Amino acid sequence: MSVDLLAGVDGGGSKIAVLVTDRALVPVARRTVATGVGAPTAAVDQVADAVESTLRAAGRGVDELAAVGIGVPGRVDPAAGVVTLAVNLGWHEVALGPGLERRFRVPVSVENDVKAAAAGLAARGRTSGIADLAYLGIGTGISAGVVVGGRLYRGRRGLAGEIGHVVLQEDGPLCECGLRGCLEAMASGRGIASIADEAVRAGSLVLGGGSRTTAADVYAAAGRGDAAARAIVDAAGRAVARAVHLLVMTYDLQAVFIGGGVTGAGRLFSDPVERALDVLRASSPLAREALGPGVLHVLSPDADAGAWGAVVLAGRAALPADAAAVRDDRTGVIPADAGSAEARSP
Ligand SMILES: [Zn+2]
Incomplete structure (x- = not known):
């Protein structure tokens, strides 16, 4: 044996x-x-x-x-x-x-x-030749792992890459951590569901279906052309694009890989992110250089x-x-x- x-x-x-x-x-x-x-x-x-x-x-x-x-x-x-x-x-x-x-x-x-x-x-060579990368996990919460120079970078307290609690919008939705407008409050599964619940209560969004709203419900509604759901997933896409930009600029990364349950929405997830990256690229030669072709890889759910x-x-x-x-x-x-x-x- x-x-x-x-x-x-x-x-x-x-x-x-x-x-x-x-x-x-x-x-x-x-x-x-x-x-x-x-x-x-x-x-x-x-x-x-x-x-x-x-x-x-x-x-x-x-x-x-x-x-x-x-x-x-x-x-x-x-x-x-x-x-x-x-x-x-x-x-x-x-x-x-x-x-x-x-x-x-x-x-x-x-x-x-x-x-x-x-x-x-990094280790599996899946990233062939990419020694500087981040994995951004978008599920119930959001956080990233960062590999710099081929080595996992943990930081002094192991907090390196904890980008979910970086504030992107000062008057944004309240986050579990106590701050407002954290990336996680705007683009995580829990954050998207909670923003959608608020819109349902305000009467601007009708989701129907199950008793508990999920991010998948919101992406599905956006896919059906619902304007309010679209606005929510577009805002989430802009937040994710800013997170990708932040990670790349902070650590001078070559690529950011995104995985996690929320990416199961497929193109409905990735298109708003790509569009928001294009806006950044169009506005700044520096952003265009940092966010070059191939910077973003959305991993398949399997x-x-x-x-x-x-x-x-x-x-x-x-x-x-x-x-x-x-x-x-x-x-x-x-x-x-x-x-x-x-x-x-x-
Ligand atoms: Zn937070």
Whole structure:
């Protein structure tokens, strides 16, 4: 029995996605459990069960695992494997890594989900030749992971890329964080739904359908030509375009990859963003240079950037401690190529 499987877990509030690959990053099994990670006390078992059932369905065993990587939406201490704060999950100081290591008896790497996705995109060579990039995750909330010079950049407090709470409109909608007009309040799934609810209450928008408004409802209404819904998704598109511009200008990036549930609206999501980028380009030669062709990549919903990022984390965790790609725990800087197939080739 060879011990050569890497399990990557994207653990969110509404689903747990598991991707298992071999050491050359060839997919062996994947499965999405439609229940999010819940209470901290149950989370280790929940994630472990999801990994085990994914392996079982592919006729593989836990004893074939070399390492596990997991990305979660929250602040993480990667060296300790501890999720220090995940507001949307209701977690505080959860020792997810040590718990999973006890269960599987293999190295486990824990990272913030969008940071994992960004490092994964860089590591898989998917971005061929792009050493400076961001992954912008637009789902219930919004945040970005930034790779600079081929390395994941975490910043002093791990806040690098937390662009969801940058204020874009001072008198904009109230954000969960307490500020007004944050990117997240204007363009996240929760933000769009909440703006739409306000419009429904004011009588300017009729959505019908389900009891709870979702961003997908609003994009669908925009697709049907509803003017009020269009105005909301156009404003969201302008906010996302400004976020792309901010990320590129702040870190001098080559490309921004966008993923997350809201992008499931397809062209209805990406067209308003592209239009807003064109407006910026038309107004400024500097913006035109920064936002050149190919700067924006909207990933398809099945791209699974989070799970792939977690697999790359697992690949790094499976490396022997003296390998070239060991994480520098002091600075928290991770060589983004640490999990690439090349780096692990015998
Ligand atoms: Zn905010």
